[in-house]
Amino acid sequence: MPTPAYDDQNVFAKxxxxxxxxxxxxxDDKTLVIMDIMPRGDGHILVIPKNPSRNIFDIAEDDLNAVMATVQKMARIVITAFAADGTTIQQFSEPAGGQVVFHTHVHxxxxxxxxxLRxxxxxxxxxxxxAAQAEKIREALS
Structure with missing residues (x-):
């Protein structure tokens, strides 16, 4: 399946x-973690690679590995920060898969x-x- 070109004007690139x-x-040097501004649950975060990629189909393997390592780290952190019972990890690719922002990201x-889920x-x-939830997560990281 040919992947459309990466658009550097997407919200995560900005x-x-x-x-x-x-x-x-x-x-870290390869990833950024931010709060989801339309959260489906308290503490909902997004892990994004710093290098441009549209989704799972075009992300470089080393960037994907870095993203997933950060996903694992942050899943453990949000469990601690929010005394959660588990996590949901989601990645959507292309419109048919539910993707809305076309920069690779993992919920x-x-x-x-x-x-x-809301x-x-x-x-x-x-x-x-x-802001308060972000602070709670940052405190759990230290």
Whole structure:
């Protein structure tokens, strides 16, 4: 399947360049972790590679490995930060797969027994709530 070209004007590319704000919770040389501004659960974060790629079909193997290592690290951290019972890890590729932002990213969502994911309504979360949750995650990292 041919993958469309990467668009460097997507929201995550702009965040990586510092053109748009985000609540950063972790960063290393290959990945960035930010709060999802339309969270489906408390503590919902996104792990994104710093190098450009559209999705699973075109990401370089070393970037994918770095992303997944960060996903694992952050899954453990959000369990601690939110006293969660588990996590949901999601990655969507192409429109038919549910992808909306065309820069590779992986969702890490803390989960709690008996609590369903909130629907994806497109409504943004309260900025103060996101800031507080980001701080909680950063504290769990230290």
């Amino acid at each position: 965040i990586l360049r510092g053109e748009l704000p985000s609540h950063k919770v972790y960063e 890490v969502i803390p989960r709690f027994e008996g609590v369903s 629907p994806h309504t497109g409504d943004m979360a309260d900025n103060d709530v996101l």
